Amino acid sequence: MTLPKIKHVRAFTVRGGGADYHDQGEGHWIDDHIATPMSKYPEYRQSRQSFGINVLGTLVVEIEAEDGTVGFAVTTGGEPAAYIVEKHLARFLEGRSPTDYEKIWDQMYFSTQYYGRKGLVINAISGVDLALWDLLGKLRQEPVYHLLGGAVRDELQFYATGARPDKAKEFGFIGGKMALHHGPAEGVEGLKKNIAELADMRSKVGDDFWLMWDCWMALDVDYATRLAIAAHDLGLKWIEEAISPDDYWGYAALKRNVPRGMLVTTGEHEATRWGFRMLMEMDCCDIIQPDVGWCGGVTELLKISALADAHGKMVVPHGSSVYSYHFVITRHNSPFAEFLMMHPGPTEVVPMFHPQLLGEPVPENGRLKVTALDKPGFGVDLNPDITMHRPYTH
Ligand SMILES: C[C@H](O)[C@H](O)CC(=O)C(=O)O
């Protein structure tokens, strides 16, 4: 079957939540004194927005085929990513068949390698790749998870990330991951406060509910080791992104240092098969957490996950909403998924990329039936009520 060729690629920016989920209003749990690599500067300790965590905003990529069918995707990247898509990447798609995603990915990656490889450029490539898979699904009238090999189970199971694992337990999630609030610059006092918060939450959720810590790259190996040892009796299931994503040697040391049974996880700020290969060959962690919108998109994630499978590692993508769900349901080594609680409290379950997507499924009782994904492409629409801006054209 010959599919219509790609006619046009467009890139837009959007502000306010959605794929740039750190772009939230005041009083949100996601910006409340969370430990970061910038916490050593007291003036940037209370709020991540103070050092610019939300400067980029959301990137929307639309790919229109000759028959008028439009695939789209959202990721983090905003205006600079829109420039890269319009001025550089679009040339590798227009006039081509949407079936040629391997060649398109290869050309996007190698043509930008001299200024790309990780970060913003790979976010832009991911956005294009996801929009391409959405288009392919729409043209073939099949959900993306069919195109990835089909479901290996009937439903997705989720853990929730947010400040209220006790609420997450009530909502039926299998675990709760909290942001760590105090980093090394807050000394022993801060470390004690961290442990007290974990102890308080453990007393609320009971012994068997998973509790995890997201350290958002804020620690060093020594602090992370001391924290892990202190948290062991409180049943901490995993310690996430404890140190800089560039410090593969530190992760390998941390994995050797943590108490038996505690898992080390990382990878949400890692990209491509080559970055993840490093994490695996150096035995840096137990679970890798690629963000589908930041690691290179679905085309690259398939390679990363095959590598992880061969290394006996689980792949539990970071956030990524529907882009993660359509992948996780197709992989045996992705036994559960993350749900980022975007309600400010967070005391309600709301769609992760609200308000940008329409029809975005949310877990019920911590689960999502595969049938919730049974729509063409990624199964979501762009909300026509959001204000989109197209800063560049080509
Ligand atoms: C809560 C974390 O600091 C971050 O905002 C989200 C994240 O890293 C995750 O969901 O994982």
Ligand SMILES: [Mg+2]
């Ligand atoms: Mg994380």
